[in-house]
Amino acid sequence: xxxxxxxxxxxxxxxxxxxxxxxxxxxxxxxxxxxxxxxxxxxxxxxxxxxxxxxxxxxxxxxxxxxxxxxxxxxxxxxxxxxxxxxxxxxxxxxxxxxxxxxxxxxxxxxxxxxxxxxxxxxxxxxxxxxxxxxxxxxxxxxxxxxxxxxxxxxxxxxxxxxxxxxxxxxxxxxxxxxxxxxxxxxxxxxxxxxxxxxxxxxxxxxxxxxxxxxxxxxxxxxxxxxxxxxxxxxxxxxxxxxxxxxxxxxxxxxxxxxxxxxxxxxxxxxxxxxxxxxxxxxxxxxxxxxxxxxxxxxxxxxxxxxxxx
Ligand code: DGY
Numbered sequence: 377x378x379x380x381x382x383x384x385x386x387x388x389x390x391x392x393x394x395x396x397x398x399x400x401x402x403x404x405x406x407x408x409x410x411x412x413x414x415x416x417x418x419x420x421x422x423x424x425x426x427x428x429x430x431x432x433x434x435x436x437x438x439x440x441x442x443x444x445x446x447x448x449x450x451x452x453x454x455x456x457x458x459x460x461x462x463x464x465x466x467x468x469x470x471x472x473x474x475x476x477x478x479x480x481x482x483x484x485x486x487x488x489x490x491x492x493x494x495x496x497x498x499x500x501x502x503x504x505x506x507x508x509x510x511x512x513x514x515x516x517x518x519x520x521x522x523x524x525x526x527x528x529x530x531x532x533x534x535x536x537x538x539x540x541x542x543x544x545x546x547x548x549x550x551x552x553x554x555x556x557x558x559x560x561x562x563x564x565x566x567x568x569x570x571x572x573x574x575x576x577x578x579x580x581x582x583x584x585x586x587x588x589x590x591x592x593x594x595x596x597x598x599x600x601x602x603x604x605x606x607x608x609x610x611x612x613x614x615x616x617x618x619x620x621x622x623x624x625x626x627x628x629x630x631x632x633x634x635x636x637x638x639x640x641x642x643x644x645x646x647x648x649x650x651x652x653x654x655x656x657x658x659x660x661x662x663x664x665x666x667x668x669x670x671x672x673x674x675x676x677x678x679x680x681x682x683x684x685x686x
Pocket of ligand 1 (some may be wrong): 431452453454455
């Protein structure tokens, strides 16, 4: 066993994974429900040899400079857009993430949103709860079909492909667009009845879907985003929904998160938003915690992280 290190964990983890860290190292857990404010994060990180962070923490050069003893970062996520990987690499700090284990859970949420927006489930549920459930009528609650339609996957990584498999099971034709394969994005947008976003957020993919792209979609088509809020221009989405340029949208991710309850986006029609729960199953989050701990135990023992982010 190497020297005992001090690890800052930026949120309580509801699983036993931290016990393995505690067996070898000192663990400082930020126990609050809300993330540590940036100044507090800097102060606590300054006492640490390693960080176990969430997507809510901005980990950048300024943080590393304030915390010169930090020599490893494990993010409890597959996405690393909250981390300046270049700043970490310049300082020789390895960064780990949690790929693979959240593929199915996230694909399930994408497909749940797809079905829910097409079949207007949240609107129907509101009618029931608010006492507006009228006797059955032939023209009530009509939504879009799923079987026999075309599912366009933007980003052809693990999660995009897992959503495609679900689409095949529902009798959909699958098309995709990515940097290295598939159709040009414009063609996908014009052909798809459902567009599901699965690209990481990078400077290149910020607002990948904006007003111009939404205008290319069919007025009967639906947009699903379980990737990152910043991939989609939300102002353009609101305008497209209000103008009836697309039929509806389902979002698990927004910018910012949490989305304030009075955000104008929420007044757009045919929109379902859930609070970034793509990976939120007991098994998935528990595996993510294990992977993050494995990454830190390896790095603090001077070994390569088993799940490096780059
Ligand atoms: C991720 O892992 O990047 C998700 O967005 C959070 O689970």
